[in-house]
Amino acid sequence: MATAMNAxxxxxxxxxxxxEAWNAHDAKAFAAAFTEDADFxxxxxxxxxxxxxxxxQHARIFSTIFKASSITEMxxxxxxxxxxIAAVDVNWNMIGAVDMHGNPWPNRxxxxxxxxxxxxxxxxxxxxxxxxxxxxxxx
Amino acid sequence: MATAMNAxxxxxxxxxxxxEAWNAHDAKAFAAAFTEDADFxxxxxxxxxxxxxxxxQHARIFSTIFKASSITEMxxxxxxxxxxIAAVDVNWNMIGAVDMHGNPWPNRxxxxxxxxxxxxxxxxxxxxxxxxxxxxxxx
Numbered sequence: 001m002a003t004a005m006n007a008x009x010x011x012x013x014x015x016x017x018x019x020e021a022w023n024a025h026d027a028k029a030f031a032a033a034f035t036e037d038a039d040f041x042x043x044x045x046x047x048x049x050x051x052x053x054x055x056x057q058h059a060r061i062f063s064t065i066f067k068a069s070s071i072t073e074m075x076x077x078x079x080x081x082x083x084x085i086a087a088v089d090v091n092w093n094m095i096g097a098v099d100m101h102g103n104p105w106p107n108r109x110x111x112x113x114x115x116x117x118x119x120x121x122x123x124x125x126x127x128x129x130x131x132x133x134x135x136x137x138x139x
Numbered sequence: 140m141a142t143a144m145n146a147x148x149x150x151x152x153x154x155x156x157x158x159e160a161w162n163a164h165d166a167k168a169f170a171a172a173f174t175e176d177a178d179f180x181x182x183x184x185x186x187x188x189x190x191x192x193x194x195x196q197h198a199r200i201f202s203t204i205f206k207a208s209s210i211t212e213m214x215x216x217x218x219x220x221x222x223x224i225a226a227v228d229v230n231w232n233m234i235g236a237v238d239m240h241g242n243p244w245p246n247r248x249x250x251x252x253x254x255x256x257x258x259x260x261x262x263x264x265x266x267x268x269x270x271x272x273x274x275x276x277x278x
Binding site: 111 | 178180182183184185218220221224226228230238239240250252254256265266268270271272273274275276
């Protein structure tokens with residue numbers, strides 16, 4: 001399955017760039033992982049449309065609540081929808097964040113829900129939702 | 140744009156059936172809104188693959204924590220990805236749920252993140268993630 005391998009590699013490359021850009025707090029490099037018309041919804045349900053709006057929003061949060069944050073792990077699961085479209089779930093862990101009140105927000109975990117699109121040889125993020133997962137009660 | 144109108148109508152029809160089936164606590168009718176190979180992730184990050192697995196899981200929760208629950212509102216936002224694929228965000232409100240400890244879980248709100256696919260004239264759910272939104276701090 002050469003096509004699936006190439007898609008997987010292209011998707012992984014973009015996710016690597018995403019993580020590096022996050023950890024460098026570089027909003028421009030971060031936004032380069034997205035399509036021009038990309039659509040992003042954060043854990044509060046706030047919605048940002050366009051690569052520019054995503055760059056601006058991340059410039060804000062990279063200089064405030066996520067200034068000292070690092071993504072330590074990203075674990076992906078891919079469902080190919082067509083040759084050009086993939087749904088990608090990414091479980092992530094983050095250290096060093098603070099919340100909107102300035103309190104430590106340690107060991108954040110969550111799930112990125114991505115729809116990615118192939119543009120020539122690049123796999124870019126067309127839609128991203130960031131989910132904070134609820135904890136299951138222990139039995 | 141006749142095509143977009145038809146897609147919008149087809150998507151709305153499936154969402155209407157989804158809501159009616161939920162409110163009737165009918166797992167079979169609920170699962171009929173999904174493709175055979177559908178992929179569902181709940182607010183805890185638990186993942187269920189296939190229409191059958193989704194039906195079984197909903198039969199369980201319709202007879203327990205969601206036995207007396209009703210969806211009161213569903214508000215959709217559609218982003219067409221191709222003629223056959225749509226990303227659909229649905230903000231929902233629910234009353235009458237209880238949590239896993241048996242305590243009331245009143246006025247739940249959240250966001251369904253759907254990827255829907257046209258199969259002949261039916262728009263079915265290929266992927267669904269259910270997000271519980273975090274509350275923004277008041278300023």
